Amino acid sequence: MQKMLSAAVRHTARSVRTCSSYVNQARYVFDLKENDDTCRQALKSGSFYLFHNLSPLIRKSENTFYTPAVSGPDLLQVLGSCGKDKLSLEDSVLLGCSESCVAEFALDLGSLEKSAIEQELSGKFTEIRNAIAKINGKMDAENASLLFRARSLLQWHDSHQYCSKSGKPTTKNVSGSKRVCHVNGLIYYPQMSPVVITLVSCKNRCLLAHQENFPAGMYTALAGYCEIGETLEETIRREIAEEVGLVVDTVRYSGSQHWPFPGSSLMLACQATVKDDKLQLDINRAEIEDARWFTLEEVTEALQMKTLPSKLPDGTLPVWVPPKFAIAHHLIQEWVQEQKALNGS
Numbered sequence: 329m330q331k332m333l334s335a336a337v338r339h340t341a342r343s344v345r346t347c348s349s350y351v352n353q354a355r356y357v358f359d360l361k362e363n364d365d366t367c368r369q370a371l372k373s374g375s376f377y378l379f380h381n382l383s384p385l386i387r388k389s390e391n392t393f394y395t396p397a398v399s400g401p402d403l404l405q406v407l408g409s410c411g412k413d414k415l416s417l418e419d420s421v422l423l424g425c426s427e428s429c430v431a432e433f434a435l436d437l438g439s440l441e442k443s444a445i446e447q448e449l450s451g452k453f454t455e456i457r458n459a460i461a462k463i464n465g466k467m468d469a470e471n472a473s474l475l476f477r478a479r480s481l482l483q484w485h486d487s488h489q490y491c492s493k494s495g496k497p498t499t500k501n502v503s504g505s506k507r508v509c510h511v512n513g514l515i516y517y518p519q520m521s522p523v524v525i526t527l528v529s530c531k532n533r534c535l536l537a538h539q540e541n542f543p544a545g546m547y548t549a550l551a552g553y554c555e556i557g558e559t560l561e562e563t564i565r566r567e568i569a570e571e572v573g574l575v576v577d578t579v580r581y582s583g584s585q586h587w588p589f590p591g592s593s594l595m596l597a598c599q600a601t602v603k604d605d606k607l608q609l610d611i612n613r614a615e616i617e618d619a620r621w622f623t624l625e626e627v628t629e630a631l632q633m634k635t636l637p638s639k640l641p642d643g644t645l646p647v648w649v650p651p652k653f654a655i656a657h658h659l660i661q662e663w664v665q666e667q668k669a670l671n672g673s
């Protein structure tokens with residue numbers, strides 16, 4: 329492995345190209361997406377995040393876990409010993425490039441025997457949410473978003489192998505920025521569904537909900553897919569009325585996040601308020617198991633939990649909110665900070 333690594337370093341050094349600014353970086357990625365030959369060349373010196381059936385590879389070093397970026401030559405060696413005939417570097421999808429202009433790719437090794445590759449790469453393929461939980465506080469939002477992008481792209485390519493009009497196989501360009509049907513020329517681009525996630529509040533209380541498919545005790549802001557033809561504001565108004573029977577008064581955009589579960593969504597996070605004479609909830613039980621108004625103190629406590637809470641003596645779990653890698657966490661935190669600023673605390 330040592331021999332392999334030094335070969336990889338030499339190779340990378342030869343083909344180094346510097347992205348002196350963000351603009352250069354963005355234009356290099358554009359070139360990689362559009363130009364098959366440039367991308368093919370970049371595969372040789374790129375770094376690769378590896379997955380097995382959408383679960384990323386994580387490695388342990390001393391007491392910390394991380395997602396290794398494997399070099400092109402190292403990966404070729406692994407493919408050579410574990411299944412060269414089944415996969416090639418060109419099955420990868422482009423994720424972007426580093427500040428030093430090294431192209432970054434993701435490859436799913438799901439067609440190869442898992443334990444053999446894990447041994448070869450000294451790591452474990454781990455379900456993505458468990459992987460992020462293991463890496464825990466050490467994974468910043470940027471890294472989590474790289475893994476999310478990789479997962480969504482790999483999943484999209486896997487489920488768009490055929491043209492929905494001709495029924496014939498589609499072909500991916502080298503970077504994976506599109507797939508083409510060569511029978512009718514239809515081009516398919518990876519897609520995201522827009523979703524709004526809204527923290528509804530009224531003065532010093534905010535509304536959090538629990539759905540049947542959530543982990544026990546987890547409460548979060550209300551979310552819903554945008555329907556064709558709707559504006560962001562219309563989706564928020566409809567979803568809040570549909571799910572908890574409230575009429576939204578004001579809406580303010582807060583931020584966004586790409587979210588890869590169950591498919592690929594663009595989460596648009598907003599703060600919304602309702603009037604204080606219309607706080608009675610009428611919960612739509614087909615969608616929401618429970619929704620409640622929480623006080624600032626209760627929400628502050630839930631945000632401060634570092635690990636999942638254990639059961640209370642009566643067998644129930646204390647309320648907890650999504651972890652930092654979910655935009656819901658930031659939406660809730662933003663509200664808490666605004667309330668504290670208003671209270672002067």
Ligand SMILES: NC(=O)c1ccc[n+]([C@@H]2O[C@H](COP(=O)([O-])OP(=O)(O)OC[C@H]3O[C@@H](n4cnc5c(N)ncnc54)[C@H](O)[C@@H]3O)[C@@H](O)[C@H]2O)c1
Nearest residue numbers: 521523525548551552553587589590595650654655656657
């Ligand atoms: N990142 C976060 O912080 C965070 C927090 C909460 C929810 N979410 C995500 O938001 C998403 C939407 O929330 P929800 O489930 O309450 O939505 P929702 O209230 O719109 O209900 C889901 C239903 O919408 C329908 N639907 C319409 N368009 C759809 C599409 N493009 N894909 C799938 N279903 C579609 C389906 O019938 C589905 O059962 C979920 O996938 C969830 O993972 C993310």
Ligand SMILES: [Mg+2]
Nearest residue numbers: 550551552615
């Ligand atoms: Mg919903």
